[in-house]
Amino acid sequence: MTILEAHGLRFERAGRVILDDVDVVVGPGESLAVVGPSGSGKTSLLALLAGLAQPSSGTVRVGDQPVESISHSDLAVVLQGYGLVSLLTAAENVEAALRAAGHQAESVLEMSSSALAAVGLAGHEDQLIEELSGGQQQRVAVARALALRPQILVADEPTAEQDAASRALVLDRLFEVPHRDGSLVLATHDPEVAERCDVVLTLHPHA
Numbered sequence: 001m002t003i004l005e006a007h008g009l010r011f012e013r014a015g016r017v018i019l020d021d022v023d024v025v026v027g028p029g030e031s032l033a034v035v036g037p038s039g040s041g042k043t044s045l046l047a048l049l050a051g052l053a054q055p056s057s058g059t060v061r062v063g064d065q066p067v068e069s070i071s072h073s074d075l076a077v078v079l080q081g082y083g084l085v086s087l088l089t090a091a092e093n094v095e096a097a098l099r100a101a102g103h104q105a106e107s108v109l110e111m112s113s114s115a116l117a118a119v120g121l122a123g124h125e126d127q128l129i130e131e132l133s134g135g136q137q138q139r140v141a142v143a144r145a146l147a148l149r150p151q152i153l154v155a156d157e158p159t160a161e162q163d164a165a166s167r168a169l170v171l172d173r174l175f176e177v178p179h180r181d182g183s184l185v186l187a188t189h190d191p192e193v194a195e196r197c198d199v200v201l202t203l204h205p206h207a
């Protein structure tokens with residue numbers, strides 16, 4: 001079991017300081033909520049924690065390895081903009097991620113359809129992403145990440161587009177990660193979601 005650990009993170013873009021001296025430690029079975037006003041750096045921090053961007057200084061490690069060397073089946077991401085391929089179907093988006101993570105062709109169909117069903121998308125497998133609503137697209141992105149059964153899941157406002165019933169369903173699925181001893185990091189504007197997490201990190205905008 002691995003610990004996601006970041007120390008002294010500083011992130012500058014276009015001459016502006018976006019994050020300064022941020023520390024994060026999330027162990028197995030733990031959940032962390034990153035909160036703060038729009039523009040406070042939540043997405044930036046999640047991108048650093050997921051190894052999608054490089055900090056100006058500081059380190060991000062998963063266990064004893066730098067985050068860049070971690071595979072996407074160990075650390076999966078739900079992006080704020082979903083990051084789906086719009087000309088593929090819901091199922092094809094999930095299958096592509098599974099195949100990229102090295103799963104056998106004969107198992108990806110079943111894994112993909114059960115991941116989609118788990119977020120309430122049974123029957124939508126063969127719809128193109130561009131034919132789905134924003135909330136449905138967001139659930140495809142959640143399904144794609146969860147299908148990988150990652151040790152660490154980093155999710156950026158994963159319930160922002162959901163109605164009450166889908167929000168509850170998505171949250172139950174996300175919190176299965178810490179329940180099976182993985183780690184969950186999510187950014188949220190939803191106080192109830194933050195309250196469900198073990199630790200809350202509040203970011204403040206820099207001038």
Ligand SMILES: Nc1ncnc2c1ncn2[C@@H]1O[C@H](COP(=O)(O)OP(=O)(O)OP(=O)(O)O)[C@@H](O)[C@H]1O
Nearest residue numbers: 013014018036037038039040041042043044045080
């Ligand atoms: N590549 C970039 N170049 C310049 N500025 C950037 C870049 N990425 C982020 N920023 C700036 O960094 C700040 C933090 O952005 P970020 O998207 O991390 O905030 P956020 O807390 O996720 O906001 P929201 O709640 O709206 O999603 C913003 O002021 C944004 O304009």
Ligand SMILES: [Mg+2]
Nearest residue numbers: 042043080156
């Ligand atoms: Mg954001």
